[in-house]
Amino acid sequence: MAKMIKKDKVRELLDKLANEKFDIFAPIGEDGITLYRKLGAETPLLNFQNSSKPPKEIFFPQTEKMFDITVENHRLVGATEPPMASNPILLFGARPCDMRAMKVLDALFTWDYTDPYYVNKRERSTVISFACTLPDMPRESCFCTSVGGATDSREGADMLWTDIGSEFVVESLTDKGGKILELGGNLFTEATPDMQAKAKQVSQEATEAISRKLDTEGVKEALEATFDNAYWDEFSARCLGCGICTLLCPTCHCFDINDLVVEGKASRERTWDSCQFTYYTIHASNHNPRPVKKHRQRNRIYHKFLYSEKNLGLLGCVGCGRCIYGCPVNIDIIEVVEGAKEVLK
Amino acid sequence: MIDFKALEAEIKATAKKWLESGEVKFVIGYEKSPESPIARPFFAHTPEDTEKLYWGPDCINNLTLYLVEEMKKKPKKGQPPFTHAVGIVVKPCDSRTIVELMKEHMVPRERVKIIGVISEESINPDKLYLALKNVPASQRRNIRFHDAGENFRITYQGGELSVPKKELEADKCKVCVVHKAVIADVFVGTGEIEFKPDDFSDIKELEEMSEEERWKYWEQQMSRCVRCYACRDACPLCYCEECVFDREKPYRWVEKSVQVRENSFYHLVRAMHLAGRCIDCGECQRVCPMEIPIRQLNRFLIKKAKDRFKVFSGMNAEEKPMFGTYDLDDPGEEIK
Numbered sequence: 237m238a239k240m241i242k243k244d245k246v247r248e249l250l251d252k253l254a255n256e257k258f259d260i261f262a263p264i265g266e267d268g269i270t271l272y273r274k275l276g277a278e279t280p281l282l283n284f285q286n287s288s289k290p291p292k293e294i295f296f297p298q299t300e301k302m303f304d305i306t307v308e309n310h311r312l313v314g315a316t317e318p319p320m321a322s323n324p325i326l327l328f329g330a331r332p333c334d335m336r337a338m339k340v341l342d343a344l345f346t347w348d349y350t351d352p353y354y355v356n357k358r359e360r361s362t363v364i365s366f367a368c369t370l371p372d373m374p375r376e377s378c379f380c381t382s383v384g385g386a387t388d389s390r391e392g393a394d395m396l397w398t399d400i401g402s403e404f405v406v407e408s409l410t411d412k413g414g415k416i417l418e419l420g421g422n423l424f425t426e427a428t429p430d431m432q433a434k435a436k437q438v439s440q441e442a443t444e445a446i447s448r449k450l451d452t453e454g455v456k457e458a459l460e461a462t463f464d465n466a467y468w469d470e471f472s473a474r475c476l477g478c479g480i481c482t483l484l485c486p487t488c489h490c491f492d493i494n495d496l497v498v499e500g501k502a503s504r505e506r507t508w509d510s511c512q513f514t515y516y517t518i519h520a521s522n523h524n525p526r527p528v529k530k531h532r533q534r535n536r537i538y539h540k541f542l543y544s545e546k547n548l549g550l551l552g553c554v555g556c557g558r559c560i561y562g563c564p565v566n567i568d569i570i571e572v573v574e575g576a577k578e579v580l581k
Numbered sequence: 582m583i584d585f586k587a588l589e590a591e592i593k594a595t596a597k598k599w600l601e602s603g604e605v606k607f608v609i610g611y612e613k614s615p616e617s618p619i620a621r622p623f624f625a626h627t628p629e630d631t632e633k634l635y636w637g638p639d640c641i642n643n644l645t646l647y648l649v650e651e652m653k654k655k656p657k658k659g660q661p662p663f664t665h666a667v668g669i670v671v672k673p674c675d676s677r678t679i680v681e682l683m684k685e686h687m688v689p690r691e692r693v694k695i696i697g698v699i700s701e702e703s704i705n706p707d708k709l710y711l712a713l714k715n716v717p718a719s720q721r722r723n724i725r726f727h728d729a730g731e732n733f734r735i736t737y738q739g740g741e742l743s744v745p746k747k748e749l750e751a752d753k754c755k756v757c758v759v760h761k762a763v764i765a766d767v768f769v770g771t772g773e774i775e776f777k778p779d780d781f782s783d784i785k786e787l788e789e790m791s792e793e794e795r796w797k798y799w800e801q802q803m804s805r806c807v808r809c810y811a812c813r814d815a816c817p818l819c820y821c822e823e824c825v826f827d828r829e830k831p832y833r834w835v836e837k838s839v840q841v842r843e844n845s846f847y848h849l850v851r852a853m854h855l856a857g858r859c860i861d862c863g864e865c866q867r868v869c870p871m872e873i874p875i876r877q878l879n880r881f882l883i884k885k886a887k888d889r890f891k892v893f894s895g896m897n898a899e900e901k902p903m904f905g906t907y908d909l910d911d912p913g914e915e916i917k
């Protein structure tokens with residue numbers, strides 16, 4: 237049965253959950269952009285344009301310490317893993333596409349090796365997704381509906397909340413979601429049939445407002461056939477080789493492992509990397525198999541639309557549009573992919 | 582009033598002429614993107630390509646970065662050095678970059694043919710997005726700008742709206758001191774545009790902070806940086822063959838860890854490398870996905886270079902680079 241919660245009761249709910257030792261991450265406005273930050277006493281944004289940085293960083297931080305290294309007389313004598321936390325995590329207000337993206341990360345981090353850092357945080361987490369509703373969402377670059385998503389996708393979420401004005405219609409999807417209902421107690425009340433109908437309607441309106449479309453039919457074939465085509469040179473000529481389209485992509489997951497010494501303390505940590513960076517593929521011999529921009533752009537597109545499906549059985553793009561919105565030179569993934577299909581014609 | 586269509590026609594004609602005569606190998610300009618409200622870089626390789634060239638106040642990118650990229654290309658071993666020229670469309674601010682690049686011997690004068698557009702101002706894309714907020718996403722196509730005095734009349738698929746120019750103006754344009762290319766082979770557009778001297782009032786507040794307060798401010802900003810390096814990659818004066826921040830061997834100058842310590846080191850070093858060189862095209866700040874006010878760092882150093890060394894970059898190709906000269910009258914006992 238669908239429930240509802242009044243918007244002015246949200247802070248009260250979060251207080252209750254904080255008392256239950258939840259680490260709460262929620263959208264916060266900072267200098268004009270939306271970011272997921274650990275929540276203190278402030279009220280999170282309830283209406284917002286999708287965050288600049290996806291919430292993947294809560295489970296897979298941009299820089300994460302793996303262990304401390306003990307050094308004695310310039311020798312490595314031991315390693316100590318930081319203790320794994322055990323308190324629950326609440327991701328409050330995730331966008332549906334970003335949670336679909338977590339499925340790609342889930343598959344990756346449990347693929348041939350189970351990554352303890354990531355899995356620990358995921359297992360501790362409860363996710364409340366917010367359906368995208370007008371007027372803040374969708375953004376002009378959103379295209380989730382073309383890649384299997386929806387403005388009210390429930391995938392990867394424990395609860396789906398839909399904003400119908402002064403309240404949210406609340407749908408619990410898992411046991412973890414049920415637990416939140418329980419903890420919230422009388423803050424949640426029954427949603428009337430009218431409210432439920434309204435929730436359906438606003439989601440429908442948001443879906444209709446998505447203007448970008450990508451036809452994924454024939455994409456794989458086009459990519460398989462155009463690897464050496466001059467096409468990849470053409471559009472990548474204007475690319476700057478920055479990390480925006482990858483670092484800010486919710487499904488991108490490349491990282492680099494480094495040892496470092498800070499103030500006499502050594503540790504090993506991992507940090508997001510980007511296939512758009514020149515030295516991403518450099519070998520110890522100094523050979524670089526992807527020496528120029530076209531190789532790197534091609535890799536990004538192939539990874540999203542070909543390799544990811546081959547390796548993990550999931551499309552590597554959820555259509556969040558961040559790479560389109562953020563690119564300084566308007567390299568538009570929809571245009572690029574559609575263009576590859578054109579080459580074949 | 583500026584007729585953007587007429588300017589565009591002149592740009593097209595000039596580029597076409599140059600490509601037909603073979604004076605230039607290609608022309609770097611702007612094209613209108615099918616989906617984005619703002620224009621994007623475009624390379625015209627053939628006379629036919631020039632049909633796609635576009636001009637409007639949404640031509641924001643500083644294209645000179647592609648010019649340096651081309652100039653840095655080296656022929657295969659044993660082949661003679663490249664001598665071909667490249668055509669480029671520049672706004673007044675961008676033209677100052679070319680001057681700076683000439684000073685630094687990165688662009689020989691004979692290898693570039695410049696179309697200098699007399700421009701009043703560029704728009705700030707973030708402000709444009711804001712102005713378009715109430716236009717349904719599906720209609721935000723074919724966006725064109727028309728000069729209507731105090732306002733821009735913006736037409737889009739199925740409608741139009743009028744927005745005061747001041748509301749869209751890019752911050753860098755507010756302190757622009759040129760408004761006409763300082764170097765060009767062909768000028769496009771007419772008119773003398775008055776400009777007010779730059780009083781650096783925009784960084785006054787920062788300057789007046791105590792060191793501690795200022796550090797706190799920057800710490801907050803730096804904590805957001807994701808080190809995508811777009812600010813460096815969009816900068817036409819960041820053209821090092823190998824950037825110190827990419828360097829892995831024999832050792833790293835900066836750790837990959839993304840945290841305030843490393844992020845600030847990156848930004849401070851980059852700012853220093855641009856002291857007396859940055860021409861304030863504002864690209865670093867525009868491209869930043871994290872809205873970090875990087876321009877303020879550069880503006881700080883522009884002011885220092887001006888006050889202490891009487892240097893104002895990008896105005897005269899005959900001048901020597903600030904860091905390449907030593908003068909007994911230079912201020913600062915510590916460096917003598």
Ligand code: SF4
Pocket residue numbers: 474475476477478479480481482512562563564565566567
């Ligand atoms: S496609 Fe755009 S965002 Fe991605 S590396 Fe190139 S310039 Fe940067």
Ligand code: SF4
Pocket residue numbers: 481484485486487488540552553554555556557558559560569
């Ligand atoms: S490839 Fe682009 S649109 Fe697709 S999920 Fe990544 S950032 Fe979003």
Ligand code: SF4
Pocket residue numbers: 286331332333334368373374375378379380381385386387388554555556557
């Ligand atoms: S892509 Fe879809 S789910 Fe993601 S933010 Fe946009 S409308 Fe919402």
Ligand code: SF4
Pocket residue numbers: 805806807808809810811812813865868869870871872873875
């Ligand atoms: S563009 Fe912004 S986020 Fe990227 S490295 Fe520069 S300051 Fe950091």
